[in-house]
């Protein structure tokens with residue numbers, strides 16, 4: 001997320017009193033747009049909590065090896081045991097990514113120790129205690145829970161209030177990775193973002209907080225069936241409304257050879273065709289939304305029900321793309337190009353105008 005986006009987010013948070021509690025809770029707050037609310041409906045029914053890692057350890061996930069993943073699982077398990085909402089697990093895992101790369105370090109700067117690089121001289125505990133991941137995570141959460149409004153804060157602000165780090169802006173860059181790791185290990189994708197998504201009375205929200213770039217079927221690009229929302233890599237992409245995920249695909253073709261280009265790397269505006277990593281969601285009334293050029297494999301799967309504002313993936317530049325953005329389409333009827341409509345007036349008509357900071 002950009003500094004500007006964080007500032008905008010912080011401003012929105014200040015303007016709105018958000019009451020957050022628990023995972024499976026629908027929250028309401030006043031002072032924002034009419035009927036705005038923040039949905040944290042759980043989709044984790046049936047998923048088993050990770051629990052502490054067993055003697056067999058945990059396998060690697062993405063760039064994180066088994067030991068690092070096991071430490072993340074311990075942090076999540078402690079958060080669950082303390083009944084900290086899922087957003088707190090993300091903040092804790094992102095903090096440990098920044099402080100220790102999720103390694104239970106024996107030392108560090110000054111007298112810092114362990115996953116969170118807590119210091120005995122600052123009253124966090126004894127060196128032996130701080131080298132115990134369960135103890136260290138417990139202390140992190142205990143401090144986090146004392147911070148008023150932590151669930152609605154940008155991650156970097158909440159982490160900084162716990163850690164009082166010399167480099168407070170360093171936490172934000174871990175949010176997508178931490179969100180993914182927590183989502184994978186805990187089996188939930190809900191409630192992982194800051195509780196600041198506002199949903200219109202008609203049940204819609206912006207898919208990303210971004211400015212509008214290239215428009216729908218312009219003179220220059222008559223075949224452009226969506227709108228480009230300009231956002232850097234790593235921003236959370238939200239389901240624009242409740243619905244059922246109907247497609248999760250990688251579509252990126254090397255135009256020179258006709259072969260697969262792959263989606264786990266950036267595409268090229270000339271050499272790559274296709275939407276990259278993308279998601280389609282079917283909504284009530286025959287409306288379909290499409291989200292293209294995601295950075296990594298989306299966090300949702302076909303058949304999954306998602307709520308408005310649920311994180312479905314993160315922004316990137318895969319497929320036919322000249323730089324990071326979200327290509328967003330709205331269809332009325334089916335998934336074909338023939339049914340695409342202009343997202344700008346549509347989103348305005350459902351109370352979630354694009355390009356205007358709501359969160």
Ligand SMILES: [Zn+2]
Nearest residue numbers: 226227228327
């Ligand atoms: Zn586009």
